[in-house]
Amino acid sequence: MRLFALIKKEFLHLLRDKALIFILFWAFTGAVYTAGSGFTMEVKNFPIIIYDMSKTNESRELASRFQKPYFKILSYIENDKELIKWLDSGKASMAVVIPADFKRKIDKSGAKIQIIIDGTMSMSATVAVAYASEIIYDYSIEILERKIGVTGKFIKNLPIIDERTRIEFNPNTLSSWFMSMLEYFNMITMISLLVTAAAMVREKEQGTIEQLLVTPVRTWEIFIAKIIPTVVSISLLSLLTIFVILKGVFGVPIRGSILFFYLVMLFYAFTISTLGLAISTIARNLAQAMMLMLVILIPMLFLSGAWTPPESMHPLMRYLSLISPMRYFIDFGYSVLFKGNGISYVWHDILGIIILGAILFAFSVYRFRKSFAK
């Protein structure tokens, strides 16, 4: 009954702050939407320039194949100076240089063209180079076929490997699916951490914590009461995110059991909230708490395995990531929601989340009792 009253008090605190409610709504709808819709890691409309010294039908034909959606030709240039200017200014990211002897060499020893790529963004550069190579390769095969005399339509009828690539789970490599889910997972993490920690620190700053201490409530009751409103609001808002934003707007194929996801998500929100409480037992004011949260949150976001898969991490970072609850949750979330895996694939993730949650809860109860020893 005592616990119930405390929970009610915390809910009132949360609901009284209109701005806070609005931000929570935004976090689970608008923020997820903008991350999924706006941001793309696909290479599209990659800005290129063509430096055609050959000016023959063949070179024009090749140049014309660099087209949308992957490439966008900004300009045909005439000299090296322009080339440097375009790339230095960053307006163009790639240049295709076709030498003067292009046509003659095609028939004889083979022509060499140059692809100059701006390497500042190495990832998209790699992808753009792959697209360019594919275009050049396809054109080469066509020329070969014409030469050898594969008449009629140009079918690849040479002894070559014809690759049929299937990309599982996300055949069109849509970043929107990946990004919107990642942002949703990020928001669960951020909100459970920040809101719980801030609610606790506020009591410290305003001195109302002393009032709580003189009542007969127990430490764990205070903690549970702080955690429950956050977890409840996250689970309600998640309905919006999953059904309206993920499924509705982006058409993310939810292949697994949402109920199962929910169950573990609640545990996860609980674990992260407990982390927030642990921070609040150390920090004296919100500014300090914010710094502590940054030190913990930023590594969690970047060691979550979403950007760098665990197998590519530096061994030290890989071990470090084992103590981050988010690493388990990201793996779990994509595995269950996106790949449709069952418990046999993710039991170790769930175990990780629960163990970390238990340790953190025990730690913060201990810290709290110690710092407010009666």
Place this chain on the structure above:
Amino acid sequence: MLRRLRGILKKEFKELLRDPLYLTFALIVPTVIVFLMGYGLILDVKNIAIAFIDYERSQLSREYRYSFTNSEYFRFYSLIDSYKDAEELIKSGKCRIVVVIPQDFSRKLYSGKPAQVQILIDGSFPMRAEVMKGYVTAINTQFNEKLLKDYANRVGGSAINFPITAEIRAWYNPSLESKNFILPGMLVTTLMFYSVLLASLVVVREKESGSIFNLYCSPVKAWEVVFGKAIPYICIAFVTYLIIFFLSVGLFQTKFIGSFTLLTFATIIYLFCAIGVGIFISIVAKTQISAMLIAFIGTIIPAYLYSGFFSPITSMSASAQFISKIIPASYFMGIVRGVYLKGIGLESFTVDLISMTAYATAVYSIAMLSFRKKVG
């Protein structure tokens, strides 16, 4: 007139120095971020676990398999027997890619026909899938060139050469290392969200504790409050800049060929923008918790997504390009990468610098206008 500003500055600096835990953390945070990004964020796609289903197991198919595993991109995981195992490996994430070689692989190729090879790629992380696909194509292209040469020799016609080959040259970052784009980019994103976060509590904190009334009752003007609160935090953020710069260039050996003075000059303008945004949030927000949440949600992730950190702005959708145009990070990103990797000078950045200055002016004007000495 400056006396009042000096008064506020003195008070703010005192308050900062009185909280050593906060100050220590203010310096620890950027250090942690640099180490994390330097060691932890590796976007190079390398050593990917690859499995094969080889229905033929001939000499040619083995040779084909080796062309994958001999590259630095792929690491041999296992040779499996069935499609079901392949799906299982990809589902569990043990393997990111499976190559299926058909039974008639070498027979078809030797008789002059194309052979179909199936490739399954784990698409749960689309960018990585895209890069893997690129590697596969590159490996196949190389293998094909060899096949064609052999074929031409066998058929006995004049030796055919492959008509067009491309020589790839990467400027500014020849080995295409992700480190060289992550660490400079991180300077931009960290200074963005960190400055906003630092400044986001300064005014609203006084609102919550009630000490804001001291300001309301005093003769200070809005601009004195705004700048008096901003300058101490610009100083902290500037120290952050120095930490990040020297760690990334000194310790992590990021390529830096430009002018430090130019970079510092641009950074100061940028910091004014970012701290201004933080102060503005702090003036508008009613509670510390909402100010902090706005700062966290509104800056950390957008700083990475819309500044052009991961991917060129030109590839984004129209609405995202718009967002990136209205945040200062995208302008600063151009300057930072230009100075770090390309070593280009002031003349290329005039527009960016002017845009940032205009941005700063706008932010401070709005902040001053929204600071009203009113209750409620």
